[in-house]
Amino acid sequence: MLKRNKGKWSHVKVIAVTSGKGGVGKTNVVANLAYSLSMLGKKVMVLDANIGLGNLDVLLGLEPSYNVTDVIDGRKKIHEIVIQGPGGIRILPSSSRIHDVAELSKGQKVNLITQMDELNEDIDFLLIDAGSGISDNVMFFNVAAHDIIMVASPEPTSIIDAYAQMVVMSHNYSEHRFQLLVNSVKSEAEAKAVYKKLCNITDRFLNISLDYLGFILHDPGMTRAVRKQKVIVEIFPESPASQCFLRIARAMAVQTDSQSPKGNIQFFWKRLFQVA
Numbered sequence: 001m002l003k004r005n006k007g008k009w010s011h012v013k014v015i016a017v018t019s020g021k022g023g024v025g026k027t028n029v030v031a032n033l034a035y036s037l038s039m040l041g042k043k044v045m046v047l048d049a050n051i052g053l054g055n056l057d058v059l060l061g062l063e064p065s066y067n068v069t070d071v072i073d074g075r076k077k078i079h080e081i082v083i084q085g086p087g088g089i090r091i092l093p094s095s096s097r098i099h100d101v102a103e104l105s106k107g108q109k110v111n112l113i114t115q116m117d118e119l120n121e122d123i124d125f126l127l128i129d130a131g132s133g134i135s136d137n138v139m140f141f142n143v144a145a146h147d148i149i150m151v152a153s154p155e156p157t158s159i160i161d162a163y164a165q166m167v168v169m170s171h172n173y174s175e176h177r178f179q180l181l182v183n184s185v186k187s188e189a190e191a192k193a194v195y196k197k198l199c200n201i202t203d204r205f206l207n208i209s210l211d212y213l214g215f216i217l218h219d220p221g222m223t224r225a226v227r228k229q230k231v232i233v234e235i236f237p238e239s240p241a242s243q244c245f246l247r248i249a250r251a252m253a254v255q256t257d258s259q260s261p262k263g264n265i266q267f268f269w270k271r272l273f274q275v276a
Contacts, residue, residue: 012123015252016130016145017181018138020161024153025183027056028226029216030129031085032242035231036249038087042124045082045090049141050131051104054094060085061229062093069095071115072108078115086234090121103136125252133161134168142169149179149213154194163201170206179213181248184222191215214248216241 017033019026027050034044048056048068057064064083070076078092085091104112130141142148148169152162162180169175180198182191195212202210219241225232233242 012126013147013255014126014128014145015147015149016128016142017149017151018130018142018165019132019151019158020163020165021158022132024132024151024155024158025216025222026132026151027059027129028222028231029151029181029183029245030127031056031059032231032233032245033249033252034085034089034125034127035087035233036245037125037253038089039233039246040249040253042253043088043122044125044127045092045121045123046085047092047126047128047141048094049128049137050094051137053131054129056091056129057083057093059226059229060091060231062091064091064093067093067095068112072104072112074111078119082119082121086231090123104140109140134165139169139173143173143175147179148175148177149181150210151181151183152194152198153182153184154190159194159197163198166202166206166208166210170208176208177211178208179211181213182215184218185215186218188215214244214251216244216248 017026017030027048030046034046037044046056048054050056051069051072054067057067062083062085064081066076066081068081071078071081081092083091083093128141128145130145131138150162150166152158166175166178169178180195182194185191185194191214192212195210199210202208217240219232219239221236221239222232222241225235228235232239233245236242
């Protein structure tokens with residue numbers, strides 16, 4: 001349990017959502033989980049950590065004046081870039097300028113973390129759209145979180161890349177705990193088959209715990225929602241995919257963090273959140 005003086009950041013759960021490869025619907029998953037958690041009465045903030053490739057604001061039809069890059073480079077304070085999203089979720093948008101995709105320097109990372117400490121927000125969940133692959137930026141945000149949700153699809157390349165990402169995080173960053181969310185499946189059986197494939201590999205070659213978080217059914221309404229720049233849970237709440245998102249959000253809402261915070265760069269987050 002996280003505590004901070006005067007109630008600030010008083011029970012926040014930091015969750016990174018990542019994937020081994022792009023194109024698996026990770027950002028859509030983040031947006032819909034955030035909205036679903038807000039529908040359950042949770043206060044949610046989303047950090048778009050796709051530096052240089054951010055598209056969460058586009059997905060939601062928002063037009064922020066400033067973004068995380070302005071904070072990292074010292075042009076704006078972090079409270080100046082917070083925007084409101086659907087369902088009352090608060091969003092820290094990222095830049096979509098390709099030339100900003102370079103790796104963050106140590107100083108830029110420290111600046112971002114220091115600025116996060118200036119936020120006067122009462123939230124329950126901080127969801128980090130942490131990007132895909134094994135770049136230093138992606139690893140930085142993944143390791144900073146309490147929980148890591150790995151988004152994969154049934155495609156063989158997605159499964160292989162999810163495994164490769166866990167290899168890097170396990171060997172290089174001492175990460176040993178992950179949750180799997182399988183996106184765009186035809187059935188629960190297909191999702192569990194993906195989970196089984198990954199477990200068969202990780203059990204043989206990695207010393208990690210891979211928990212099954214759930215699945216999102218392939219749903220034509222998802223494409224329609226994206227074109228309308230809305231989350232599917234908002235405009236098609238009874239759709240198959242929406243029901244999946246809500247089911248996962250309920251599970252997330254009742255989870256408790258029984259482990260102490262992780263090591264690595266989490267000593268920054270300890271300072272940030274005043275972990276007791």
